[in-house]
Amino acid sequence: MASTQPTTLRWGIISTGHIASVFVKDLLVDPKTRDVHDVVHKVVAIGSRTVEKAQEFIDKYAAGDKSIKPYGTYEGVYSDPDVDAIYIGTPHTMHYVNARDALKAKKAVLCEKPVTLNAAELRSLLAIAKENNVFFMEALWTRFQPLVKELKKVAEDGSLGEPIMVEADLCANFGVEKLPITHRILDPRLGGGALLDLGPYPLFWAILALYEHPSNANTRPSGISASMIKTPLTNVDSNTTFTLSFTPTSSSSLSAQANLTCAINVRGINPSVVIRYRHGNIHVAAPSPCPKSFKVEYFDNNGKLVREEKKVYEYVGGGWHFQADEVARCIREGKIQSEAWGWDKSLLEMEIFDEVRRQGGYVFPKGVEQVV
Numbered sequence: 001m002a003s004t005q006p007t008t009l010r011w012g013i014i015s016t017g018h019i020a021s022v023f024v025k026d027l028l029v030d031p032k033t034r035d036v037h038d039v040v041h042k043v044v045a046i047g048s049r050t051v052e053k054a055q056e057f058i059d060k061y062a063a064g065d066k067s068i069k070p071y072g073t074y075e076g077v078y079s080d081p082d083v084d085a086i087y088i089g090t091p092h093t094m095h096y097v098n099a100r101d102a103l104k105a106k107k108a109v110l111c112e113k114p115v116t117l118n119a120a121e122l123r124s125l126l127a128i129a130k131e132n133n134v135f136f137m138e139a140l141w142t143r144f145q146p147l148v149k150e151l152k153k154v155a156e157d158g159s160l161g162e163p164i165m166v167e168a169d170l171c172a173n174f175g176v177e178k179l180p181i182t183h184r185i186l187d188p189r190l191g192g193g194a195l196l197d198l199g200p201y202p203l204f205w206a207i208l209a210l211y212e213h214p215s216n217a218n219t220r221p222s223g224i225s226a227s228m229i230k231t232p233l234t235n236v237d238s239n240t241t242f243t244l245s246f247t248p249t250s251s252s253s254l255s256a257q258a259n260l261t262c263a264i265n266v267r268g269i270n271p272s273v274v275i276r277y278r279h280g281n282i283h284v285a286a287p288s289p290c291p292k293s294f295k296v297e298y299f300d301n302n303g304k305l306v307r308e309e310k311k312v313y314e315y316v317g318g319g320w321h322f323q324a325d326e327v328a329r330c331i332r333e334g335k336i337q338s339e340a341w342g343w344d345k346s347l348l349e350m351e352i353f354d355e356v357r358r359q360g361g362y363v364f365p366k367g368v369e370q371v372v
């Protein structure tokens with residue numbers, strides 16, 4: 001019997017901060033532990049602003065693996081012929097330049113959320129990806145977790161009816177009073193604040209539950225209403241609430257709202273997401289980026305609870321590796337975008353954030369946005 005070898009994707013990592021470390025740890029988890037047999041990952045290069053930090057990172061997170069090359073510039077990674085795909089884990093304000101340079105070097109790119117600072121930056125990146133015929137995806141890792149795949153089936157099999165209300169939240173208490181004002185969560189020159197850092201997750205759940213629902217067929221929301229409270233420390237948003245309305249159109253029968261919350265000064269709620277349907281509810285456990293369980297309540301025609309089902313998920317690693325598997329498969333198949341988290345969804349996200357910032361009065365300092 002012919003054996004099929006898994007596809008190996010060779011990764012170059014840009015930056016050595018927190019998220020780069022957890023992503024690399026997950027890349028080094030054997031994919032067979034999550035029942036993945038068609039792709040494997042190899043870390044081949046680490047790029048940092050100093051070569052010492054790159055080497056330290058390799059020593060700490062990859063057991064000093066001598067086959068991984070440390071670079072003291074990000075450009076070294078972009079031009080390394082052994083690198084197939086680049087992962088970008090720099091602060092939000094650097095995503096545009098880092099992704100642009102990697103795409104121009106014809107490398108596939110997986111870029112951390114929020115993919116850019118605004119929709120104009122993203123449109124420019126998408127044009128560059130298209131022009132160079134290279135894969136590009138926002139690292140919206142939640143979309144690729146096994147729980148989400150299963151929940152989507154339940155949400156769309158018709159037994160719950162149409163969705164009507166979504167509440168989704170991601171808050172975290174960063175102890176901002178004790179942080180230096182140059183910390184990326186506070187500094188407007190690094191795109192600080194709750195919306196850009198945490199907002200992608202509540203919005204993701206609205207996109208999954210409403211935008212992607214078959215009755216809506218990827219029709220955009222008809223209304224956005226937003227409110228921001230700013231921290232006096234640096235004037236970035238400490239709390240943001242935004243509501244999306246979906247109303248019936250020629251392409252959508254959906255009549256639903258999503259109420260989305262994020263904050264950097266308070267703990268999140270549990271469940272972190274509740275999706276309410278005509279005939280039941282789905283409760284998703286906190287934290288909303290990587291929940292490990294969800295509960296479905298089914299109602300009879302009188303709205304009485306008749307059945308509950310709970311599903312629990314366990315896997316080896318932090319959950320960031322599922323998106324890496326998606327990147328490897330897309331590249332193997334010659335795709336330049338993922339169907340599950342395609343460019344339309346990142347663009348919708350950035351356009352909604354532009355509008356939320358406009359209503360909330362959040363303006364980046366001059367020169368921070370690379371494309372306006």
Ligand SMILES: NC(=O)c1ccc[n+]([C@@H]2O[C@H](COP(=O)([O-])OP(=O)(O)OC[C@H]3O[C@@H](n4cnc5c(N)ncnc54)[C@H](OP(=O)(O)O)[C@@H]3O)[C@@H](O)[C@H]2O)c1
Pocket residue numbers: 015016017018019020047048049050053054089090091092094112113114139141184196197289
């Ligand atoms: N998906 C998730 O679960 C998740 C979780 C946390 C954060 N994120 C995203 O990942 C990105 C980075 O967050 P993080 O928490 O990893 O940040 P972090 O720990 O501060 O790391 C950012 C890294 O970027 C590099 N960098 C380049 N220019 C910089 C500058 N001017 N200031 C600070 N760092 C600079 C640094 O690496 P070198 O010195 O080596 O170049 C630094 O270590 C953000 O966009 C955030 O939204 C995603």
